[in-house]
Amino acid sequence: MASDSVILVTPRTILRPMKLSDILSVSRAANSAAVAQYMRNRFPSPYTEADAEKWIKGLLAKERPCGFAIADPKTDEVIGGIGIELGKDVDFRSAEFGYWLGEDYWGKGIMSEVGKAFAEWVLKNIRVTSEYEAGKEFTLTRLFASVLDGNDGSRRVLEKSGFVLEGIMKRGAYKHGKVMDQWIYAITQED
Ligand SMILES: CC(C)(COP(=O)(O)OP(=O)(O)OC[C@H]1O[C@@H](n2cnc3c(N)ncnc32)[C@H](O)[C@@H]1OP(=O)(O)O)[C@@H](O)C(=O)NCCC(=O)NCCS
Numbered sequence: 001m002a003s004d005s006v007i008l009v010t011p012r013t014i015l016r017p018m019k020l021s022d023i024l025s026v027s028r029a030a031n032s033a034a035v036a037q038y039m040r041n042r043f044p045s046p047y048t049e050a051d052a053e054k055w056i057k058g059l060l061a062k063e064r065p066c067g068f069a070i071a072d073p074k075t076d077e078v079i080g081g082i083g084i085e086l087g088k089d090v091d092f093r094s095a096e097f098g099y100w101l102g103e104d105y106w107g108k109g110i111m112s113e114v115g116k117a118f119a120e121w122v123l124k125n126i127r128v129t130s131e132y133e134a135g136k137e138f139t140l141t142r143l144f145a146s147v148l149d150g151n152d153g154s155r156r157v158l159e160k161s162g163f164v165l166e167g168i169m170k171r172g173a174y175k176h177g178k179v180m181d182q183w184i185y186a187i188t189q190e191d
Helices: 020-030 049-060 110-125 152-160
Strands: 014-017 067-071 078-086 094-101 142-148 164-175 178-188
Touching: 014 110, 020 049, 020 078, 067 110, 078 110, 094 110, 110 142, 110 152, 142 152, 142 164, 152 178
Parallel strands: 094 142
Antiparallel strands: 014 067, 067 078, 078 094, 142 178, 164 178
16 A cells, blocks of 8 residues: 555555544554653653644644654554654754654564664655755765663664664753663764
8 A cells, every 4th residue: 555655665664754644543553651651751641643633734844854654554554653853053964863663563673674774765865955055955974863761672773773872971861750861872974
């Protein structure tokens, strides 16, 4: 059921833009305290249909959405999300990498295959511009991810996707009443 808008096909998933008809499947997959545990606080928990609608509408309103659905190729149902957030100013060739998968799909190697494929796709295909260098387009030079202490599965996904541990931001994050370290992983490419 893959459509023309599919950006990537992995052995068990397709990656494609989110659409409004995904509201139900996004809220179903995302509505889990276990999924939200190591995400940013802006990832809601509980995750309602209204939250999914807001998120998807926000993506669709962007000129070039950088967030995508991870979907089941047979049913087109969303099983997770993946995307990048572009940096600004001198960080404009740098982007933060983020992802989540519905709990039913954990532990099957799915994010390892998706993470690696998507990182390669982003570094090859995404072009960025700087407001300080008019008329020029650039590739990204750096993708990075910040993993909260305890999220060992995510650290492993990043390692298997070619990211390298650069350091630990000690006591950099606060979530659920707890101060936590953040593990910084990155993958870089030449011009
Ligand atoms: C983190 C997450 C994406 C992992 O996805 P996944 O598809 O289950 O991961 P995989 O099955 O590809 O496993 C990747 C590796 O991590 C290991 N792993 C997975 N979960 C683990 C856990 N809880 N603890 C330790 N290792 C774990 C696997 O054994 C595998 O390593 P291996 O190949 O060396 O055996 C998924 O658990 C998730 O969506 N979590 C909630 C959202 C989140 O935390 N996102 C990342 C924010 S930085």
